[in-house]
Amino acid sequence: MQTDITIAAAQADMRSGYLDGAPGIAASSAAWLMAAAVAFSASPSAAVWTLLVAGACIHPAGIVLARLLGAPGQHQAGNPMARLAMEGTFWMLAGILVAYGVSLVRVEWFFPAMLLAIGGRYLTFRTIYGLVMYWPLGATLCMAAVGLVFLRAPVAMSALVGGLIELGFAVVMLRSARKSAA
DSSP: OOOOOOHHHHHHHHHHHHGGGHHHHHHHHHHHHHHHHHHHHSOHHHHHHHHHHHHTTHHHHHHHHHHHTTSOSSOOTTOHHHHHHHHHHHHHHHHHHHHHHHHHHOGGGHHHHHHHHHHHHHHHHHHHHOOTTHHHHHHHHHHHHHHHHHTTOOHHHHHHHHHHHHHHHHHHHHHHHHHHHO
């Protein structure tokens, strides 16, 4: 399918439609923080399932949050960046399957494996949104994953670290989106 939209225009459409992606990052942070709470209060395996179930709600929750914050929560039909986002989603789902498989061997590796899958996906958001801030976000999540494994961090700590990193970036990205819109 060919389109007349330029890359810059497609990226601008994604930024305005989804507030630079900040609501999605915030929704993801909430899923991670819920998993951390479950890990602290219940069990590691319950935390794994919490992130998997809550993770399935990230995109719709991000759209709702974007709309509540005044953005359309959608992009223009035919935007080629939407295709790249979908392709990245398939790769992320493969990473989630690997993370789940790893959790069956060592449950404490699930959250670092998820951080790698999610961090890798955020790297593609640099192109989707045209925002360089997605590289530090993806890199921070990936470096945190490696550090958590080497530190032999408990499950709850790994989930908490992921949630807090995303929360921090969500705040920065939302402020940036608001500033750009003004």
